[in-house]
Amino acid sequence: xxxxxxxxxxxxxxxxxxxxxxxxxxxxxxxxxxxxxxxxxxxxxxxxxxxxxxxxxxxxxxxxxxxxxxxxxxxxxxxxxxxxxxxxxxxxxxxxxxxxxxxxxxxxxxxxxxxxxxxxxxxxxxxxxxxxxxxxxxxxxxxxxxxxxxxxxxxxxxxxxxxxxxxxxxxxxxxxxxxxxxxxxxxxxxxxxxxxxxxxxxxxxxxxxxxxxxxxxxxxxxxxxxxxxxxxxxxxxxxxxxxxxxxxxxxxxxxxxxxxxxxxxxxxxxxxxxxxxxxxxxxxxxxxxxxxxxxxxxxxxxxxxxxxxxxxxxxxxx
Numbered sequence: 001x002x003x004x005x006x007x008x009x010x011x012x013x014x015x016x017x018x019x020x021x022x023x024x025x026x027x028x029x030x031x032x033x034x035x036x037x038x039x040x041x042x043x044x045x046x047x048x049x050x051x052x053x054x055x056x057x058x059x060x061x062x063x064x065x066x067x068x069x070x071x072x073x074x075x076x077x078x079x080x081x082x083x084x085x086x087x088x089x090x091x092x093x094x095x096x097x098x099x100x101x102x103x104x105x106x107x108x109x110x111x112x113x114x115x116x117x118x119x120x121x122x123x124x125x126x127x128x129x130x131x132x133x134x135x136x137x138x139x140x141x142x143x144x145x146x147x148x149x150x151x152x153x154x155x156x157x158x159x160x161x162x163x164x165x166x167x168x169x170x171x172x173x174x175x176x177x178x179x180x181x182x183x184x185x186x187x188x189x190x191x192x193x194x195x196x197x198x199x200x201x202x203x204x205x206x207x208x209x210x211x212x213x214x215x216x217x218x219x220x221x222x223x224x225x226x227x228x229x230x231x232x233x234x235x236x237x238x239x240x241x242x243x244x245x246x247x248x249x250x251x252x253x254x255x256x257x258x259x260x261x262x263x264x265x266x267x268x269x270x271x272x273x274x275x276x277x278x279x280x281x282x283x284x285x286x287x288x289x290x291x292x293x294x295x296x297x298x299x300x301x302x303x304x305x306x307x308x309x310x311x312x313x314x315x316x317x318x
Contacts, residue, residue, distance in 0.1 A: 003294040005059040006041045021097035021104050052107035067165040072226035079225030087134045091221045110220035113209035120217035122253040127219035129257025138202035140230035156194035170289045178306035179313045187316040193271040200230035207239040238279045277315050284309040
């Protein structure tokens with residue numbers, strides 16, 4: 001089912017955007033809408049000069065969004081430029097043209113891990129861990145989201161603001177949470193472990209298999225960087241093991257690849273475990289709150305997520 005945030009483009013719309021971005025000297029040789037995303041419309045386009053590019057178009061201005069989703073196409077362009085400029089060995093699409101709510105990038109080879117049935121996923125996940133470790137060397141000038149979205153001078157304050165914005169969105173969209181909002185606020189407030197994070201590392205935050213491209217057992221691309229923020233590197237240890245707990249799998253290829261790149265083992269001490277539980281709580285809260293705005297009807301979003309969110313809150317209140 002198409003999300004209300006995904007605009008429906010016609011082939012003529014795509015051709016018009018190609019002219020606007022590349023000029024009248026180029027035309028569309030072939031085009032196809034890509035599936036897999038849930039926020040923007042994404043098209044693969046072959047230009048008349050033979051180049052393969054990707055067009056991404058965000059929701060129209062009148063479409064209601066969650067707080068953290070404001071300006072996400074611009075954020076994606078910023079993420080790709082940051083990574084390409086500061087850690088160029090990490091494969092991300094190159095920004096070709098960026099306008100108000102739309103983006104053209106290069107097309108990367110490979111297929112998403114979520115669609116790859118035959119590749120060496122362990123090798124790719126190890127490469128992913130190493131690549132993410134390099135991305136984490138990029139330091140921002142804020143903690144939290146870029147732009148006007150939740151951020152603060154400390155990670156504890158920034159993360160608290162992120163959670164508070166999500167709870168406000170839940171109330172605005174009348175989303176029934178499996179745990180009272182005040183309980184969620186309390187477990188965040190009772191987490192001085194957040195104060196251990198001082199450096200605003202660049203984190204992707206959405207490294208599930210659908211956003212990881214691979215070919216021949218090697219990582220070929222990180223895509224969908226629009227949810228990036230600055231904060232605790234451990235944030236990026238949640239989505240690669242979506243719906244699981246990375247601290248229970250210390251030999252996971254992602255963890256091994258990350259440790260190899262940094263030259264130090266990843267420490268899952270008590271403080272790190274609590275922060276990981278908080279970040280899973282935030283991710284499950286986000287996935288719950290976005291159900292009405294994305295028009296999601298999957299029953300698991302109601303039952304499975306409720307269980308996972310409740311389990312993380314229970315873990316944090318022990």
